[in-house]
Amino acid sequence: MTHRIPFVVTSTRAAAAVALASLAATATGTAHAADPYPNHPIRMIVPFGTGSATDILARILSQKLSDAGIQLVVENRPGAGGSIGTSVLAKAPADGYTLALVSAGHAINATLYPKLPYDTVKDFSAVSLVASIPNVLVVDAASPYKSVKDLLAAASAKPGTINFASAGTGSSTHLSGELLKSLGKVDIVHVPYKGTGEALTDVMAGRVQLMLAPTVSAVPFVEQGRLRALGVTTEKRAAALPNVPTLAEAGVPNYAFDSWFGILAPAGTPRDVIKRLNTEVIKALALPDVKEKLLTLGAEATPSTPEAFDTFIASEVTKLAPVVRQSGASASN
Missing domain, CATH: 3.40.190.10 (Periplasmic binding protein-like II)
Structure with missing residues (x-):
């Protein structure tokens, strides 16, 4: 027995150590799983350059969402009518840490560009409409x-x-x-x-x-x-x-065109993340100073539910397709 005692004690200590390590790992995993969203900055892609309407709106929202504890980093990715930046969003992980502020051009491009590297409707999850701007x-x-x-x-x-x-x-x-x-x-x-x-x-x-x-x-x-x-x-x-x-x-009879802007996430982004983002965007757009700023620039805040924006995008693709064709616009002119 005297030869076995060290073995038994050592084994017990080893088992205890393993159990403690396992418990710690489980606790750490649970803590990570419970980390509130977001726990690091969110990238907001603007598919147009600085000074564009999308850029101005993104920076207004970035400031207000940061005040609410959601840090947005605006990243301008201009080119090809906004499709370059939107393509980056389509390929991003669906974890809520990459978003894009798109315009009516997002729906226009579905007809204008015959070979987009993404599906305008299926590859994105809507967060909210943001504004309507003449x-x-x-x-x-x-x-x-x-x-x-x-x-x-x-x-x-x-x-x-x-x-x-x-x-x-x-x-x-x-x-x-x-x-x-x-x-x-x-x-x-x-x-x-x-x-x-x-x-x-x-x-x-x-x-x-x-x-x-x-x-x-x-x-x-x-x-x-x-x-x-x-x-x-x-x-x-x-x-x-x-x-x-x-x-x-x-002097241009029947002319009427209104541009809209809204936030998208990659398709498959968890619904609780979409809901949190939607809630904060709506709160930001309801702030008196934000509404006043938008009005002085000719914009009107138009927040929506994610579901309503998803439906709206699909309807805009359908509505604008004949307008694009009748206008004679093409990706080469």
């Missing part, structure tokens, strides 16, 4: 065009000599310009940029004659006297530009 037709403050009628007359007199800038092929700014071209019965030339900021810079420099830009991006320059606003794309006048007529009022 576009406004702007020209350089020194431009000879004082009204929409002046612009259309000049374009009719010299077809193909007036250019319009956009935030990229497939963006709402592109489709807005194509609709002006179609409904105004003029031949104006599309010049795509990688973002609204770059496009507006060239409008103000006189390198391109006009742009139908989101009010959130254009209004500050209009107020500074660097751009002249000729007309808004919506059926009603924009609150931020009450003295600027709608394009329909200004």
Whole structure:
């Protein structure tokens, strides 16, 4: 027995050590499983450049969600009408740590680009709609065009000599310009940029004659006297530009276009994560200072349930498909 005692004691200690280690591992695993979401920063992809409407909205939300304990890191991934950044989102892990703020261009691209590397509806989980924003037709403050009628007359007199800038092929700014071209019965030339900021810079420099830009991006320059606003794309006048007529009022009958913005996650993101994000986004958009900021920029907060936004995207793809085709817009123009 004396030879076996050390063996028994050693084995008991070893078993106890193993049990304690197992218990610790289980406790650690349980702690990790119980870690509240989010426990590290969330990447918010903006598929357009700095100064774009999506960028401005993302940064407003980023600040307010950070105040609520959800840290968002905005990452601009511009190009191909927003499809480059959206493709990054589609391939990201469905863990709630990669999101994207997309625009109406997301639905437009489904028709405009025949070979997208993702399914516009099936590869994403909606979080919430964020805002609705009119576009406004702007020209350089020194431009000879004082009204929409002046612009259309000049374009009719010299077809193909007036250019319009956009935030990229497939963006709402592109489709807005194509609709002006179609409904105004003029031949104006599309010049795509990688973002609204770059496009507006060239409008103000006189390198391109006009742009139908989101009010959130254009209004500050209009107020500074660097751009002249000729007309808004919506059926009603924009609150931020009450003295600027709608394009329909200004001489383009039946013109109406409204751009929307919302947050997406990769398909398969856990529903409790989607719900938490939706709740916080809705809270942020209800804050008085956020609502006031959006209104001064011509935007209207339009929060929704995830389910409603999912349904809305599918309906927008269907609704905008014939508009895209009738406008003559394509990924090559």
